[in-house]
Amino acid sequence: MHKLLTGALLASALMVSSAANAHFQLVYTPQVNLVKAGDVPLKLIFWHPFENGHVMDMGTPEAFYALHKGKKIDLMDTLVPMRFQGSANDADAFDASVKVKRSGDYTLVVRPAPYYEESEDIYIQQIAKSYLNKGGLPTDWNEPAGLKTEIVPLNKPTNILAGSTFTGRVLSQGKPVAGAEIEIEYMAAEPDMDANKPQMASAKPAPGGALVALSDENGYFTFGIPKAGFWGFAALGTGPDTEFEGKELSQDAVIWVRAYDLK
Known part of the structure; x- marks a missing residue:
């Protein structure tokens, strides 16, 4: 427990500025808590969703x-x-x-x-996870x-409840990664599933560039979730x-989680 708390404090203290434009791979659907069985539509988009960039x-x-x-x-x-139209340009993406x-x-x-x-003369590969649940049964x-x-x-x-925290553990080949740089992104403009473009943004990025946390010696980090919606976390260069x-x-x-307001 002491090590986990240490990681939470470290991550909170090290939310600092990084690159202003964070790349984030999305695996998106608007409803992640399902009641009925059926086909769930998905969108795969490589985007800057916080600033709708x-x-x-x-x-x-x-x-x-x-x-x-x-x-x-297998879902291949x-x-x-399809083409997804952001605020600045359109690009190749996928429905699924x-x-x-x-x-x-x-x-x-x-x-x-x-x-x-x-612009950086490098390749980026963001291995991304997101989650659905049917029936409220955790497995x-x-x-x-x-x-x-x-x-x-x-x-x-x-x-996850807005106002609470999210804790994750960064792994590389199954082993914890200490000191991983984790960019944090809010999906301010969620994709319109029919129009293949963003909906109206519900927030703007804070001054100072990307939100960043570092994992502790056991790979843990914790972030306080301030707002309902989808939050993404990207551990950079950990593969x-x-x-x-x-x-x-x-x-x-990359991981995406869904937060809700308590009403």
């Missing part, structure tokens, strides 16, 4: 699937290319879906193709997904792969 072209993902009670559900055949049948947690995982960031939301790098949630990721096509690769771990 530049959208990056996505290539065909290397892998896209769901995990439910230890079973892997549900991908449909997942069939939700049984109650419990569904972890959605995308391993996108590396993206070449010309395996807190289990590692066995990814090259990932953030494992210590709070149920589909119903084992560091080069792609002869250039530097930043292999990042």
Whole structure:
């Protein structure tokens, strides 16, 4: 418990400025707590959702699937290319879906193709997770997904209360990562599922650039969730792969969680 509290204090103290424009891989659907079975529509977008900024072209993902009670559900055949229109530009993205049948947690995982960031002359690959739940039955939301790098949630990721905290643990090849730099992003403008463009933004980024926390010696970090909505966390460069096509690769771990106001 002492080490976890130490990590929480460290992360709170080290929310500092970083790059103003944070890249974030989305696996998005507006409703993450489901009552009925059925096909759930999804959008895969590589974007700057806090400031509704530049959208990056996505290539065909290397892998896209769901995990439910230890079973892997391949979703690659549900991908449909589309164009997503941000405030600054439009770019290649994907529609997709997942069939939700049984109650419990569904972890959605995308391993996108590396993206070449010309301004930095590097490739970026953000291995991203988001979550659905059917029926309010918790099953395996807190289990590692066995990814090259990932953030494992210590709070149920589909119903965090605004005003409380979220704690995650950064892993690389299953081992904790100390001192990982974690960018924190609010999805201020959620995608319109029909129009393939953002809805009206509900917040603006705070002054000083991106929100950043550092993981403690055991890979833990904690962030106070100030507002309802979707929050993303990206642990930068924590994956084992560091080069792609002869250039530097930043292999990042991304997780999205959903917060609600208590009414």
